[in-house]
Amino acid sequence: MLNVTFVRPAMFYINGFSNIPHAKYYYIFLCFIYITTVVGNSFLITVIYLVKTLHTPKYMIVFSLALTDLCGSTALIPKVLDTFLFDRRYIVYEACLSYLFFVWSFALVQSWTLVTMSYDRFIAICLPLRYHNIITKSAVGAILFFVWVFSLSFLAIVVWQINRLSFCGSVVIQSFFCDHGPLYRLACNDTTINSILVNVAIAIIMIIPLIVIALTYVCIAIALSRIASGVERLKALKTCTSHLIVVAIFFLPLVGTNLAAVTSYIHPNARMFNSTMTHTIPSLxxxxxxxxxTEEMSMSLV
Incomplete structure (x- = not known):
């Protein structure tokens, strides 16, 4: 039998930004973002829950997105504020893994919730006569349930693989939270599986959802081009604008940051700033x- 010893530190140290004057003002700004995010998403969740005309498959997806935004921001921002505003940069090993799990689980759910929205718009415009037969509450509920279960399961695997690593050197995480990449690279044993999981995570959070969404909108564009009336075409397109804006807000910073990291050097402070904005601004x-x-929401608020 092989005697394998795993070295697990009692704590990690979250380094965060380095040599930035007046950094506390930035964290106070994050506090404002968090308060606004909680109020906005709680309001949206409450309106959808209370207004019966919004109890539709489309707004089940919007409800899931708002819940994801609320949970994702709560998983990240309060701990970031506690870490840097009150200078509590040491974090217990188990708490660090939990931190990683929840932040990236909700990011994955958010990504595939946007894919589910694109599917809803695809059926509404390309197959309008069959929309109510295909997009039912039970069908959407099953899709959203699968998205949540898959996301939590995948991140559980990621965390389990981190837990199998040995940390016998530095315990300083070069990020503003317990991020997966900066964390597993601190290990002193084989991290091949973790590196593979990074590529899988990039694919299922960013690349595959973007491809699926792009394909649905290609189909939508083809369907709209066949509509003779310009007024009807514009009316159909307007139902997609909210989703397109949300997709752009979520994916553009994510893609931009990752492309810049691959193609050129990014200062750690710039990378962390972009990452914080990517995790927080869409939820806001x-x-x-x-x-x-959205017309239905505007009518329900009148």
């Missing part, structure tokens, strides 16, 4: 977009 703006840009 989503409820505003769906409250102002």
């Amino acid at each position: 703006l989503n409820p505003i977009i769906y409250s102002l840009k």
